[in-house]
Amino acid sequence: MILIDKFYIGGEWVAPDSTTTMPILTPSTNAQIGQVTLGNSVDVDRAVAAAKAAFETFSMTTKDERLALLRRLAEVTRARMDDLGHAISKEMGAPITMSCQVQAYSGLGHLEGYIAALESLDEQETLPSGDILSREPIGVCGLITPWNWPINQIAQKVIPALATGATCILKPSEHTPLSAQIYAEIVHEAGYPAGVFNLVHGDGPSVGSAMSRHPDVAMMSFTGSTRAGSAVSKDAADTVKRVTLELGGKSPNLIFADCDLETRVREGVASCFYNTGQSCDAPTRMLVERSVYEQTLVIARSAAEAQQVGDPAQEGDHIGPLFDGLQYDRVQAMIQKGIDGGARVLAGGLGRPDDLPVNVQNGWFARPTIFCDVTPDMAIWREEIFGPVLVITPFDTEEEGIAMANDTEYGLAAYLQTGSEERAIRVARRLRAGGIHINGRDAGYGSPFGGFKQSGNGREGGLFGLEDYLELKVRPPFAL
Template sequence: MTVHTDASKYLDPKVSAFVSGKHEMLIGGKWRPSVSGKTLDVLDPANGKVIAAVPAGEAADVDLAVKAAREAFNGPWSRLVPAARAKLIWKLADLIDQHGLMLAQINSYECGKPIGDSRNGEVPFTAETFRYYAGWATKLNGEAMTINAPGDWHAYTRREPVGVAGQIIPWNFPLAMLAWKVAPALATGCTIVLKPAEQTPLGALYFGRLVEEAGFPEGVVNIVTGFGEAAGAAMSAHPDIDKIAFTGSTEVGKMIARAATGNLKKVSLELGGKAPTIVLGDADIEMAVAGASSAAFFNAGQSCGAGTRFFVHRKIYDKVMSGVAERAEKLRLGAGLDPASELGPVVSQQQMERITRLISEGRGSGAEIVTGGERAGDVGYFVKPTIISSTTPEMAVMREEIFGPVVCAMPFDDEDLETLAQDANDTEYGLAASIWTNNLGAAHKLAAKIKSGTVWINCHNFNDVTMPFGGFKQSGWGRELGAQALDLYTQTKTVAIRLP
């Protein structure tokens, strides 16, 4: 399998100049190095080469950012009327569109995803998210209540911003996850300390330039780059951060929840997944093959909603799996910036080694590798799209979130919905699932039985800014996107007046 790892010829000169330039953090409207002077390297996952250095922020930098956010929250940001906030957020969305090529190339360069997915998917979705929440800024209303107690009363609620929000975002969808958190926080009137993943900080820093260009008051959006164990941990425990929002692994999410108990800050967590893809016997085979392939291999499987467990009815199992295997073997692996690439690298050496270790453990436990099963090439962090069969429920490949282009496939014989739901729910996670069928009744009944925050029917990995997204069980707390995301950044105050 030939892997194309050098796509420098596709890099726009403006992007190259930005990436290779000097990078500082945005704190209080000023661009600053880290207090310690330390930096961290950013790598191109297609070849492992260093492409940039950014500040390695630590607790002292978080302190400065929180102070700036607090001053902005108590000062100019709180004095803006909702319509003024809405205009600024909408202007930011327009700037994202105008700088779409820059953002898309930066995104694909640092996280490795195919440029088409960045340019045609993630960047437009990022802008759309800001526009959606710009509309909500003027619609955060309280309500009046009818009081049962004797006497004359006027009672009502106010919906107020939580305050300073600390937001920690992952590397798999750097721009979309930024928008999922920043946009509703801005709409509600919160101020922000944002920490991008250490692997993918460049898109967030470029976004900081757009925040400045849009005209946001200083300190409303602060961006601190750094490692999770330093900057992220300092944010989670900071006594003057009112709310922490995190997307990432369940293990780290639990650490953040524990750290947040110091001041009982509000916490929202979007964590891991082990999504089942259930193909019933009456499903459209061509549609199921295409959908299951995308569910497993989109973004090199680096999605918390990735369909990593296939349950396929035995009467169509061979056809479906041969179709998925054929698609997997034809995927063109390459650097994200190469327009011909269909599957990019995973994000890091550490991630690649973890994926290949879990595959190897599965093979050692008796699982069969249908296709793939190893690293692709010897440059960069590429893993061949992998299908595993003959698995058992206790195997690590069936239990753990692999976060790579790997799927375990299992046939089933009896379309008893209770049994199917039990198998689908046999995981500590509950983020997403998909059902493939032409039987509308079975689809609805099975969807009701599956314990996950999202159930897709005849589709997978479909998100819309209007649709709440989040998990059951150990897949997290709270819902992002849709109107429900506003609940994460607001709190309700009740006012009761006894009338004379």
């Protein structure tokens, strides 16, 4: 049994003020593997005080000093990669191969992107007016991260704070404390001064809200649901702090008849099911040019039926369970809504897969599911499902396809498959989303990630990810 009953505050592992606990469950079997103590507002006050005190000196460090610390952080991260991967697999159910090679590695990939960004950042420049512009750390940052990509999102928030000279308090998802605990150990071993990074476990209504309302926190960065992001913004409003949000998505995948249909449709299905569909930018709406619609359905059904589901402890490219029982119930309810709403089940459906290994039959595994003949009035078209569920519908013209793709309150990502470079450029320009994926290619580490509309505001990654952690200061050149 893993016991997490210490928070990392002021450079030390300290006993929390709170005595509230919750079990740590592994989704592959629904068995309890540990227990975590959840903090309260007193714990937040202690962490903020430590971060505020540390900011006085850490904000004065040079770029070279911070780069040296980041490079040391990279060394320690590499050494702990296997530990991170196994922790993530246990706590949120990602298959071990994907957990080590992608989930855990994202912490290092983003770090290398931020190192390159900081190297290129001009912290001071002379403006055309002759005045001097300085970019300076914003202050104490409150960071709230989700369970679905735990280290990816921790890295996207903690590293830019450390890179710019800001200080921070991390509240990871209370459901994925194992990887966050290891990350705190990594930061400590890298040699960051006491109070620069702090870790407080807890839930949103207690720790998250206390950070968002705290007068000494200058900036909040949140990743999660649109509902919770709105709550963070409201809590932060009274103290007029900066708020950056990375929220939900219902990303379209436009399939044009001139693409490599077999390859792109199979990729689209796999991308939707990846991480068991628990990615905010997953391509969950496949829009297909009508002339190849029936052919697409044949390919998509084959891809879904070939998708293996299994024990996350086993190596391989299968998908694992949903995160927990609540998530499983939500996905099942959405599948039922699709059936009740008149969509045709092309593959999968309600319940668990039939051929699960005996040792994981109590886990939260869902059947990879595809609905076709979906219309924009259906709930499964409009609502984020966050599970291995794909919806497919046809369109007749490029204009109609673009309109359908943009017919969502979200705008995190959009996917585009075509054999025409001219069409790719033309359509990408009109899609209302923060990231456009073309013919199976994604943006790399160091590029900005974020969305339009209710998918949030601000960007994470690389040079643009540093900007939210910086304030601008202007002064005239010195003269007597």
